[in-house]
């Protein structure tokens with residue numbers, strides 16, 4: 001799926017079929033202009049619940065609501081035409097029962113036009129994933145570091161090391177067996193990510209996992225250097241737009257105070273030019 005050869009947006013089945021081929025490219029987006037910027041370069045775009053921490057200043061993703069996801073999902077949808085849109089189910093919207101999960105997943109998709117939902121959890125969520133998939137909702141799974149469980153995990157730590165390795169393999173196997181079309185592997189040892197990638201028939205999407213995964217995802221504000229409150233080891237900054245923005249704002253402030261902005265080309269004469 002090269003960026004130039006794409007015509008229509010891929011479907012979940014196209015993403016599934018990309019297993020073992022050219023790595024899938026993905027980023028998060030929360031707004032129309034960000035979605036437009038990445039549309040030609042990504043196979044799928046995730047409206048991540050990271051929006052709460054990245055754009056709203058929340059201390060974790062636990063405070064993110066359905067209403068926030070719908071509003072950002074609608075904004076992202078307006079900026080995409082050739083990438084598939086996946087939307088995170090927020091904390092509390094899918095864990096209680098598979099029926100509650102279906103209702104909220106259907107609401108997210110109906111309101112935003114997303115092609116799939118993503119939810120966090122392995123063995124514990126397999127029954128819910130199967131329930132949604134059987135009723136027409138494509139599901140991307142997310143195992144390893146699942147940020148909505150930060151309070152039980154005790155921080156944003158590497159998952160699946162040592163004795164926890166087999167349980168993480170079981171989580172990945174369970175979501176694949178349940179019918180997920182792809183699975184995000186977050187912050188797991190590279191050798192474990194490679195083992196799971198070889199084991200599963202569905203694509204693995206790595207974030208802090210391995211270059212051997214079937215695809216990669218990052219939070220766009222992290223890779224652009226726009227979000228700087230913290231930087232996980234797995235983040236590579238491809239630009240430093242936060243620094244550039246601060247310098248631009250400082251230049252504007254200095255020009256306003258020196259009365260050099262606005263200049264002649266930014267202001268209007270009494271008469272319209274002939």
Ligand SMILES: Nc1nc(=O)c2c([nH]1)NC[C@@H]1CN(c3ccc(C(=O)N[C@@H](CCC(=O)O)C(=O)O)cc3)CN21
Nearest residue numbers: 050053054061147155156157219222227230232233234
């Ligand atoms: N900007 C941003 N980027 C993300 O990748 C991201 C979010 N926000 N919000 C939702 C979750 C939370 N995630 C996180 C959050 C923090 C770390 C982090 O600080 N990791 C540190 C070590 C922390 C620890 O060991 O407790 C690191 O160096 O990787 C990693 C992933 C991933 N997601």
Ligand SMILES: CC(C)C(=O)C(=O)O
Nearest residue numbers: 028048049050088184
């Ligand atoms: C980091 C990705 C996988 C995510 O779940 C998010 O941005 O919310």
Ligand SMILES: [Mg+2]
Nearest residue numbers: 048049050088
């Ligand atoms: Mg998320």
